Amino acid sequence: MILGKPLLTTQQIQKKVEELANKISKDYSGKDLVVIGILKGAFMFFSDIVRAIKVPITIDFIMASSYVKTETSGEVKIYYDVREPLSDKDVLLVDDIIDSGITLNYVRESILTKNPKSLKICIFLDKKERRMVKVPLDYVGFEIPNEYVVGYGLDYDSKFRNLPYVSVFKKET
Ligand code: IMP
Numbered sequence: 628m629i630l631g632k633p634l635l636t637t638q639q640i641q642k643k644v645e646e647l648a649n650k651i652s653k654d655y656s657g658k659d660l661v662v663i664g665i666l667k668g669a670f671m672f673f674s675d676i677v678r679a680i681k682v683p684i685t686i687d688f689i690m691a692s693s694y695v696k697t698e699t700s701g702e703v704k705i706y707y708d709v710r711e712p713l714s715d716k717d718v719l720l721v722d723d724i725i726d727s728g729i730t731l732n733y734v735r736e737s738i739l740t741k742n743p744k745s746l747k748i749c750i751f752l753d754k755k756e757r758r759m760v761k762v763p764l765d766y767v768g769f770e771i772p773n774e775y776v777v778g779y780g781l782d783y784d785s786k787f788r789n790l791p792y793v794s795v796f797k798k799e800t
Pocket residue numbers: 668693699722723724725726727728729730731774775776777781782783
């Protein structure tokens with residue numbers, strides 16, 4: 628297993644986080660915003676972006692994942708659900724990466740059953756080429772090519788989440 632050089636540096640990431648947070652702060656000024664992070668992958672992006680958002684917010688988490696290692700199985704499970712009431716709240720879902728779209732679509736539909744006033748999605752990385760299910764994305768950090776990446780919350784086999792940047796991950800041949 629090898630790590631390539633950073634695809635996105637800490638500096639590039641922090642600049643993007645500021646941009647997204649400024650946009651979110653403008654869009655939600657005067658609203659009752661609940662920001663929900665999807666664990667585990669979004670934890671680092673989430674903690675950076677909520678610190679850069681300048682309007683009052685409520686924070687919660689949902690833990691969801693599809694089963695297998697690098698390939699998406701299509702089966703999604705929610706391990707921990709949101710506890711804050713969402714009815715009549717403006718909700719922003721924050722996730723690390725969208726690939727097939729299956730996970731995010733599942734979580735989105737689950738949140739919608741809680742009757743929020745509005746629901747938007749903020750995604751750190753978009754692997755557009757791989758999309759199988761269409762999911763509306765409102766704030767996108769970076770579009771990336773179809774390569775497996777790790778770091779800044781993203782894992783391979785539960786490792787590399789703590790890297791402060793994003794790197795391409797390749798199996799040695
Ligand atoms: P989807 O359901 O296919 O959109 O997959 C989304 C989930 O798969 C993400 O939340 C990640 O947990 C994982 N995933 C997809 N691509 C990558 C990657 O390149 N690196 C690390 N995890 C990934």
